[in-house]
Amino acid sequence: MPELPEVETTRRGILPHVRHHRVERVIVREPRLRWPVPPELPAMLEGQTINDVQRRAKYLLLPTDNGTLMIHLGMSGCLRILPANTPVMKHDHIDLLLETGNLLRLTDPRRFGAMLWTREAIHDHPLIQALGPEPLSPLFTGEALYQQSRNRKQAIKTFIMDNHIVVGVGNIYANEALFKAGIRPDRPAGRISLARYQRLELAIRDVLSRAIEQGGTTLRDFVGGDGKPGYFRIELAMYGRAGEPCTTCGTAIREVRLGNRSTCFCPQCQR
Numbered sequence: 001m002p003e004l005p006e007v008e009t010t011r012r013g014i015l016p017h018v019r020h021h022r023v024e025r026v027i028v029r030e031p032r033l034r035w036p037v038p039p040e041l042p043a044m045l046e047g048q049t050i051n052d053v054q055r056r057a058k059y060l061l062l063p064t065d066n067g068t069l070m071i072h073l074g075m076s077g078c079l080r081i082l083p084a085n086t087p088v089m090k091h092d093h094i095d096l097l098l099e100t101g102n103l104l105r106l107t108d109p110r111r112f113g114a115m116l117w118t119r120e121a122i123h124d125h126p127l128i129q130a131l132g133p134e135p136l137s138p139l140f141t142g143e144a145l146y147q148q149s150r151n152r153k154q155a156i157k158t159f160i161m162d163n164h165i166v167v168g169v170g171n172i173y174a175n176e177a178l179f180k181a182g183i184r185p186d187r188p189a190g191r192i193s194l195a196r197y198q199r200l201e202l203a204i205r206d207v208l209s210r211a212i213e214q215g216g217t218t219l220r221d222f223v224g225g226d227g228k229p230g231y232f233r234i235e236l237a238m239y240g241r242a243g244e245p246c247t248t249c250g251t252a253i254r255e256v257r258l259g260n261r262s263t264c265f266c267p268q269c270q271r
């Protein structure tokens with residue numbers, strides 16, 4: 001599933017190919033995505049120039065003078081820049097034909113992605129409005145995590161994966177960041193000290209930044225070629241390593257289910 005680093009890498013990958021370019025045609029082959037593609041999308045978008053490619057949480061936002069195109073990659077979506085005459089495959093649901101002779105193609109086998117159109121100020125959009133801060137922005141702080149977690153009994157891992165608290169900390173990154181911060185994933189969020197939340201803030205920033213940096217090396221995959229963009233992995237110390245020795249102390253990594261998600265931790269290093 002594309003996580004925040006993959007979405008950010010996608011943003012950087014498509015940006016130079018779509019920014020300041022006009023959309024000549026919009027071809028919707030399959031409107032049944034997570035939400036139906038609005039029937040008016042081609043009429044709204046054709047002839048418009050894409051002013052920028054921004055990201056908020058896992059939404060890509062392409063503002064034009066007429067409104068903003070919102071794209072979500074869902075569970076299996078990807079965006080690629082391809083020559084206009086590239087053959088259409090089964091799951092290629094939407095093409096934006098650009099004045100450059102390229103197209104921006106949304107491919108999504110499982111169809112949990114979305115392509116929406118809004119004329120509202122984007123920060124007031126119902127899907128965006130209630131989101132917590134970006135994890136790499138100055139608004140995301142250990143202090144804020146500490147304040148918001150008081151009296152909360154839910155597990156710290158569930159807490160940091162809540163989009164209202166901070167966006168973009170998916171399961172893999174939550175496991176890694178908690179290991180790096182030395183915090184047991186099932187510890188109640190309300191019983192963690194400010195100092196430990198400050199370590200956790202830094203750990204989340206570090207894990208996500210490294211993944212984005214890693215994604216930079218795959219940028220060329222977003223342009224041309226038949227393959228999907230190669231989603232990437234940072235070297236994972238915890239996720240998917242149940243039973244293997246901890247990279248720090250050698251203790252066997254334990255796995256539990258939290259919020260029905262696989263959760264790995266070192267019972268020695270994480271308290």
Ligand SMILES: [Zn+2]
Pocket residue numbers: 246247248249250251266267268269270
């Ligand atoms: Zn350990």
